[in-house]
Amino acid sequence: MDIQDYFSLVFTDYTLRTITLGTAILGAVTGMLGSFAVLRKQSLLGDAISHAALPGIAISFLITGAKDSNTLLLGALVSGLIGTFWIRGIVTKTHLKSDTALGLILSLFFGFGMLLLTFIQKQPNANQAGLDKYLFGQAATLVESDVWMMAIVTGICLFVLLLFWKEFKILLFDKDYAKTLGFNTKAIDILITSFIVLAIVLGLQTVGVVLMSAMLLAPAAAARQWTNSLATMVFLAAIFGAFSGVFGTAISASQNNLSTGPVIVLVAAVFVLISFIFSPSRGLLFKQIRFIKNRRDLELHKTLAFMYNIAETHDDISHPHEIKILNSFQGYTKGTLKKLVEKDYVTLKGSTWSLTDEGFKSALNLYNQLTRNDE
Amino acid sequence: MSNKIAVKIDDLTVAYNYKPVLWDIDLEIPEGVLMAIVGPNGAGKSTLIKSVLGILKPIAGSVSIYGKSYDKQRSLVAYVPQKGSVDWDFPTTALDVVTMGTYGSLGWIKRPRQKQKKAALEALEKVGMLPFKSRQISQLSGGQQQRIFLARALVQDASIYFMDEPFQGVDATTEIAIINILKELRKSGKTVIVVHHDLQTVPEYFDWVTFLNVKKIATGPVKDIFNDDNLTKTYGINYKVSIQE
Ligand SMILES: Nc1ncnc2c1ncn2[C@@H]1O[C@H](COP(=O)(O)OP(=O)(O)OP(=O)(O)O)[C@@H](O)[C@H]1O
Ligand SMILES: [Mg+2]
Numbered sequence: 001m002d003i004q005d006y007f008s009l010v011f012t013d014y015t016l017r018t019i020t021l022g023t024a025i026l027g028a029v030t031g032m033l034g035s036f037a038v039l040r041k042q043s044l045l046g047d048a049i050s051h052a053a054l055p056g057i058a059i060s061f062l063i064t065g066a067k068d069s070n071t072l073l074l075g076a077l078v079s080g081l082i083g084t085f086w087i088r089g090i091v092t093k094t095h096l097k098s099d100t101a102l103g104l105i106l107s108l109f110f111g112f113g114m115l116l117l118t119f120i121q122k123q124p125n126a127n128q129a130g131l132d133k134y135l136f137g138q139a140a141t142l143v144e145s146d147v148w149m150m151a152i153v154t155g156i157c158l159f160v161l162l163l164f165w166k167e168f169k170i171l172l173f174d175k176d177y178a179k180t181l182g183f184n185t186k187a188i189d190i191l192i193t194s195f196i197v198l199a200i201v202l203g204l205q206t207v208g209v210v211l212m213s214a215m216l217l218a219p220a221a222a223a224r225q226w227t228n229s230l231a232t233m234v235f236l237a238a239i240f241g242a243f244s245g246v247f248g249t250a251i252s253a254s255q256n257n258l259s260t261g262p263v264i265v266l267v268a269a270v271f272v273l274i275s276f277i278f279s280p281s282r283g284l285l286f287k288q289i290r291f292i293k294n295r296r297d298l299e300l301h302k303t304l305a306f307m308y309n310i311a312e313t314h315d316d317i318s319h320p321h322e323i324k325i326l327n328s329f330q331g332y333t334k335g336t337l338k339k340l341v342e343k344d345y346v347t348l349k350g351s352t353w354s355l356t357d358e359g360f361k362s363a364l365n366l367y368n369q370l371t372r373n374d375e
Numbered sequence: 376m377s378n379k380i381a382v383k384i385d386d387l388t389v390a391y392n393y394k395p396v397l398w399d400i401d402l403e404i405p406e407g408v409l410m411a412i413v414g415p416n417g418a419g420k421s422t423l424i425k426s427v428l429g430i431l432k433p434i435a436g437s438v439s440i441y442g443k444s445y446d447k448q449r450s451l452v453a454y455v456p457q458k459g460s461v462d463w464d465f466p467t468t469a470l471d472v473v474t475m476g477t478y479g480s481l482g483w484i485k486r487p488r489q490k491q492k493k494a495a496l497e498a499l500e501k502v503g504m505l506p507f508k509s510r511q512i513s514q515l516s517g518g519q520q521q522r523i524f525l526a527r528a529l530v531q532d533a534s535i536y537f538m539d540e541p542f543q544g545v546d547a548t549t550e551i552a553i554i555n556i557l558k559e560l561r562k563s564g565k566t567v568i569v570v571h572h573d574l575q576t577v578p579e580y581f582d583w584v585t586f587l588n589v590k591k592i593a594t595g596p597v598k599d600i601f602n603d604d605n606l607t608k609t610y611g612i613n614y615k616v617s618i619q620e
Contacts, residue, residue, distance in 0.1 A: 041462075170475050228467070
């Protein structure tokens with residue numbers, strides 16, 4: 001199957017449609033919530049939460065023996081939440097930095113989770129096949145009820161986001177100030193964090209513990225490059241996330257044996273790369289272009305100003321001067337002279353140059369601008 | 376200036392770790408003064424303001440605003456934080472930040488509407504930042520960012536203003552613009568409390584002053600207590616100022 005087949009099949013093939021819808025919704029909700037994590041500079045949070053969820057999956061399997069994803073993910077949710085609030089507790093109660101606390105909880109929970117997984121695998125009678133899919137994810141195991149679950153959570157999340165938009169924004173920008181205005185910043189914080197935990201847990205089956213945080217960060221980091229408005233950023237992050245899901249699924253489905261989670265993450269990474277290079281205001285490419293253009297303009301203007309100073313010594317501004325004089329000016333090159341001629345600022349005759357009226361005027365403007373800026 | 380007390384602080388002690396950074400502070404701020412809080416770096420000036428505003432929890436002591444606890448008097452108080460306390464690369468505009476000053480009176484869930492937007496625009500106008508209303512905040516200069524914070528506090532339309540170094544990093548023109556606004560606030564009967572570092576300008580700008588260095592050294596009218604003696608006690612040995620000329 002190639003990509004074209006995929007896109008014609010996605011509307012008719014039940015399994016393919018389910019998986020595509022699931023990954024798209026997942027990408028959208030993690031992208032949305034990821035914006036908040038990125039703006040709070042809590043990049044490690046997603047990693048900590050997803051790793052903290054692992055022992056929950058194992059314990060929930062050990063207790064219930066169930067293999068259906070909802071039961072296991074409930075366990076993941078509980079242990080993810082426990083991990084997250086331990087991190088909060090460590091940061092507020094001790095004076096450890098938050099990245100220390102995150103790292104600590106991450107390795108502790110993940111280590112414990114792996115221990116339990118190996119223990120389960122050693123059980124002779126246990127029907128353990130499939131638990132390790134939560135490590136790297138397996139989108140192919142998504143069924144319709146999983147997708148419904150994701151859609152419902154995303155809906156609730158969207159509703160809460162719209163309802164408390166103002167509160168979320170002020171908490172993100174200036175928490176102390178929000179507190180003085182009478183907002184319960186702790187409650188808002190817990191609300192946001194709980195939704196992030198929920199979204200991550202939802203993604204474990206598809207993308208897995210190890211790569212889940214990339215789903216949270218990549219679309220948001222990409223979106224930040226394109227806009228200076230919070231609303232647009234959240235919206236774009238959702239779009240990027242959803243597209244990563246769809247393209248990732250398409251690519252992995254058409255290349256038969258590529259696993260979906262890593263491909264989705266790679267697609268999201270491509271979005272980041274493109275955004276960092278090509279975004280008009282923050283992208284590297286345009287920054288470089290602007291820089292080069294500014295430097296060229298500056299060289300041109302400096303040369304023009306130098307010529308202006310010479311021309312000014314004569315009553316007749318268009319009086320010709322030797323080109324040789326320009327050699328004593330540092331920034332002078334043949335290229336700049338050619339550019340000035342192209343712009344009709346300067347005319348050349350033999351080995352002499354002279355300023356045109358237009359050249360004189362724009363040099364004068366330049367001069368006035370400079371002195372005005374100096375004030 | 377009336378003889379009502381706007382802010383009263385009793386036995387306030389605050390610590391981040393084990394060592395108190397504010398020790399047993401008693402302070403009464405009369406209504407209608409324009410007061411400077413002065414003291415060296417790390418003296419606890421920001422901490423004092425944060426404790427009054429309930430951002431920090433003191434280990435002992437109490438604060439009252441017009442005789443009642445801060446929680447009940449929130450709407451009477453506005454705050455200008457130290458500029459470095461937020462991320463100016465946050466994706467938002469000048470107008471949006473100033474509108475945040477109305478969030479307190481709006482309460483939970485309700486969105487700012489035409490009325491709030493109008494108030495925000497007026498505040499921007501007052502600080503001379505109207506032309507920059509749609510500017511992304513990272514593209515403002517330090518002095519302009521400071522004005523935005525001031526406008527956000529003005530929008531709160533409070534009776535008592537706490538400002539943490541509003542003159543930090545601003546040029547002479549902006550400084551004059553800001554001090555004129557503060558003086559206007561005082562004229563309309565508001566109480567304004569400002570953390571201030573430039574000792575030279577204290578007598579010119581303020582009518583009331585508090586010296587702070589972990590403990591309260593002195594508080595009162597500038598003309599009575601702003602002298603070498605108190606400055607030396609606050610800043611260490613043999614402080615000599617030549618402000619009198
Ligand atoms: N979050 C914090 N955790 C631990 N210690 C802190 C914290 N904030 C401030 N301190 C300490 O408390 C003391 C008082 O700090 P504060 O910020 O109130 O000083 P300040 O007078 O405002 O100084 P500055 O003039 O530099 O703004 C300092 O010794 C500082 O190191
Ligand atoms: Mg301070």
